[in-house]
Amino acid sequence: MTQVTLQMMREYLERFGWSRYQAVDEPFEKEGMIRTGWRSSEAAEGYVMSIDPMVEKGCLSFKVHQVLSAPLDSTPRDRLSDLWLAMSYLNYRIILGKFSYDPRDGEVRFSVDMPIDENTFTYEQFTHTMGVAIKTVEQYAPRLQAIAKGEQTAQQFIEQDLEGDIRQMREAFGGLLRELLAALESESGGRRRSDIDDDLREV
Incomplete structure (x- = not known):
């Protein structure tokens, strides 16, 4: 029997530092659900x-x-075509979670769904999932909104996102190269000092 309960989620939320939430019942379901949300700044609308x-x-x-x-x-x-293309690209790109579109009312939402078949759900898994949801929405929601408003095309969005990846790879490679050069210089310097010590001992 699964051990994941609404009470567990409430405890995890409070441990996470979120005290503003509402537990509500759902018809035909054993456990209810929790409604909560966040906003990145006082001026931001926030997300539910x-x-x-x-x-x-x-x-x-x-x-x-x-x-x-x-x-x-x-x-x-x-x-709409640009929005769907951008969402498809993101769903292909991201590892955990997905963006989805409801044609009935035009809602775009992001979700992370975890299997809980006869096993528990640890607090570490909870914080990981919360982090993925918050980070992904904060990073991509404004850009998807810009596409829906016609301020950017899907092609521009994809190109910019890929350029950001290339830039990060270059920075990471540059950092690795600098560390390697520093290690080589350190090793070379150590060898030079060892050679000098050998010469002094011979004298």
């Missing part, structure tokens, strides 16, 4: 998150709702 232990389905779902809204009947087709 639900944590739903769906025991009957063996799944624990973290959902960030209304990342943006792009209704089918009021959003230009080219923007």
